[in-house]
Amino acid sequence: MIIRAAVPGDASTLVPLILQAIGSIAFVLTGTTDPEEVASILTDFFGREQNRISYENALVLEEDGELVGLVMFYDGAGARALDVPLERAAARKSGRSDYRIPTEPETSEFYLDTLSVSPGHQGKGFGSKLVEAACDRARRLGHHRIALLVESDAPGPKRLYERLGFHVDYTKRIAGQEYFHMVRWL
Numbered sequence: 001m002i003i004r005a006a007v008p009g010d011a012s013t014l015v016p017l018i019l020q021a022i023g024s025i026a027f028v029l030t031g032t033t034d035p036e037e038v039a040s041i042l043t044d045f046f047g048r049e050q051n052r053i054s055y056e057n058a059l060v061l062e063e064d065g066e067l068v069g070l071v072m073f074y075d076g077a078g079a080r081a082l083d084v085p086l087e088r089a090a091a092r093k094s095g096r097s098d099y100r101i102p103t104e105p106e107t108s109e110f111y112l113d114t115l116s117v118s119p120g121h122q123g124k125g126f127g128s129k130l131v132e133a134a135c136d137r138a139r140r141l142g143h144h145r146i147a148l149l150v151e152s153d154a155p156g157p158k159r160l161y162e163r164l165g166f167h168v169d170y171t172k173r174i175a176g177q178e179y180f181h182m183v184r185w186l
């Protein structure tokens with residue numbers, strides 16, 4: 001098992017994993033609910049720099065040469081700027097010039113945006129290792145706190161984060177879904 005930085009060529013393998021984790025947020029990020037369009041837009045953005053879905057924000061986990069997990073994270077201070085390229089494309093796609101992607105993190109926090117492990121490899125500790133890798137990166141960048149949002153009706157992932165030292169500090173609603181905001185001191 002190795003954890004390494006993602007590269008643009010990982011896009012087609014990783015986008016299904018991203019979709020598995022972010023659910024309907026993918027529609028918000030792309031401005032469409034057409035599954036093929038969603039996948040193609042996310043694949044395109046994954047291969048580019050300086051946007052929320054970029055390979056630059058991802059670490060991947062390989063098991064026996066196969067990509068089976070990823071974690072995506074970034075500094076909340078830059079979150080709005082990372083959403084803008086997606087927002088512009090979504091505005092064009094949806095035909096709504098006032099299209100807005102709600103900013104998820106607080107500006108003061110390092111933000112764990114996406115965690116996903118392929119179904120055949122869940123329950124082997126890979127998700128936990130990816131969270132720890134994100135925490136290590138945050139620490140090395142000088143952050144003292146890492147945060148994430150988890151769907152309030154997803155007890156499995158919430159339990160995983162609690163075991164890793166996160167706790168809920170408030171709830172937040174995005175695009176009609178309620179989330180727990182969870183934090184961990186580093």
Ligand SMILES: CC(C)(COP(=O)(O)OP(=O)(O)OC[C@H]1O[C@@H](n2cnc3c(N)ncnc32)[C@H](O)[C@@H]1OP(=O)(O)O)[C@@H](O)C(=O)NCCC(=O)NCCS
Binds near residue numbers: 116154
């Ligand atoms: C959440 C996820 C990344 C965990 O990855 P993983 O490699 O299975 O995690 P680990 O093996 O390190 O830990 C397993 C723990 O995950 C938690 N868990 C996550 N999803 C679960 C589920 N559907 N059912 C039961 N437990 C789940 C449990 O705490 C479990 O530990 P336990 O069985 O001792 O209670 C993975 O299940 C996944 O990709 N799920 C779909 C995407 C998703 O929900 N992402 C999180 C969005 S916030």
